[in-house]
Amino acid sequence: MVDHQYAFKQFTDYLRSEGKSITPERLDILDLVLHEKGHFRIEDVIRKNDRVSRATIYRTLKTIEDAGLIKYIRTIHDEKIFEVVKEHHDHMICEVCGKIIEFHDPDLESLQNDICASRGFSPTRHTMKIFGICPACQKHRSQKNTPE
Amino acid sequence: MVDHQYAFKQFTDYLRSEGKSITPERLDILDLVLHEKGHFRIEDVIRKNDRVSRATIYRTLKTIEDAGLIKYIRTIHDEKIFEVVKEHHDHMICEVCGKIIEFHDPDLESLQNDICASRGFSPTRHTMKIFGICPACQKHRSQKNTPE
């Protein structure tokens, strides 16, 4: 998981370095976000919070993103899905149930860097999403299709 | 590039197989799209066409996408960018000038498949985007930063 105290320090350091104020609204949203398990949508944050306005939630999520503490991916239906930034990883997304599986492969990462180097491209970050069918959904399917 | 005649056949076959009509509007949009070089936006299609309505353009781009003839990626600014589907490839996207560089690496592809196999995930497709700085923009930067 993520060390909340460290995340708060990161965030307040970022705010100070940018000349931005440290407000209860910003700290509340960060706190809420840190308590989310896995992936979440903006509407989740709006729903779970009755104190901070919609406008400030949008503004603050962008600020937290700029601080490097959250990021988002897009589902197969093009929905924005946020997550707290941990170690770098990529995603497998099930096209049947929508489940998101995180993975990390050092060989993949270094191969990507090699490919960039060979083309003179200087990479800063990447996203990779593999769409397909997760193990659980494969089981369901094979059961349904099994003749009696 | 892409064989236009073959693309039209693919599209009309798809339409027939789905019980959809073959209309001048649909063929016009496909023709326009096939003549686009590289990547294009919906607004480009709307601008370049004065015959077909906006609503039909949206509907038809989705239909052409469903037929597997175009797909889209998202830029760093989250804009939808379409392209005609050719051989599979991935993208490097310059964060300075927005340039999109296509690449394909067989080792990368097979490594991805291995990773999926090891986790019991059955992949159907993937997208990978590497953000960074393209060779041209690196030159500009080093020139600007060079002391006189």
Next chain:
DNA sequence: GCAATAATTGAGAATCAATCTCAATTATTT
């Protein structure tokens, strides 16, 4: 080819997430 039937189209309305406005409030600085 022609009538009957089914699908598509276009113009504008509607939707909806995201952004903007600006006066009131709150944080920061001195």
Next chain:
DNA sequence: AAATAATTGAGATTGATTCTCAATTATTGC
């Protein structure tokens, strides 16, 4: 604590995309 600067909230606005439905066009079966 006062002065200054930044932020917030409520609601308006935007803008891309989708929807509506009557008019038009394509398809199907003679």
